[in-house]
Amino acid sequence: MAEIFLTPDSLITSKTDLNGKITYGNDDFVRFSGYSEEEFLYKPHNLIRHPDMPRIAFKLLWDTIKGGQEFFAFVKNLNKHQQAYWVFANVTPSYDSSGKIIGYYSVRRCPSKEGVKTLENVYKQLIEAEKRGGMEASLRALQEILRQVNMTYENLCIHLQKQGKVSGWYGV
Structure with a gap:
């Protein structure tokens, strides 16, 4: 399986709703995922999940962010063209004006x-x-x-x- 690499200035960002469906992806998300905005909007974020990722990592992610905390992890993704790419991810809850969690925001950078x-x-x-x-x-x-x-x-x-x-x- 081919692998691609983020550059030091890569900054992949995306937003999801409470169920993990993508509501926004920036240009780097499009570039590395290989999906157009039309292809990924309102699809589950696990669209780019690599089979080499253990399920426990995502359980920890969801338990943490649903609890209102931010989460950090190394994640191996798989793009539309079957190319793997690693990221260092930071996922945080997004809140409305009353302090209720309304979705999640993820920023991914070049991993060490x-x-x-x-x-x-x-x-x-x-x-x-x-x-x-x-x-x-x-x-x-x-x-x-x-x-x-x-x-x-x-x-x-x-x-x-x-x-x-x-x-x-x-x-x-």
Whole structure:
């Protein structure tokens, strides 16, 4: 499968409704996803989900943003032309004037190469756990990894984006 790479100045942004259907995508979203606005508007954001992404990562995402918190993660996407591309994603809730969540806003940047390398290995382990025992097994595997590094999932992702690796931890 072919892979494409974001440039340091890439800034992919999109908005979704409460159910994850795309309501906006910027020019970089169009460029990297390969979909025209007509093709992606009001479609589920998982339109670009890569099969190498563990389901537990998206469960954590939804649990976090529905709770009103922002979420950070390395995500491997798959565009319309079957080209993979990694992003460092930040997803935040959008609020109306009364403080009610009305949708979600996502900004994706060029990920650190070391972070991609590390999380690609982590995600492979989580997918294998999901194949053996479903989401519960994947969550247990992720919890063990996070215990080893003494970080939350988001903190691990932020650290890998900034530092490229976790000192003294050699991953999976």
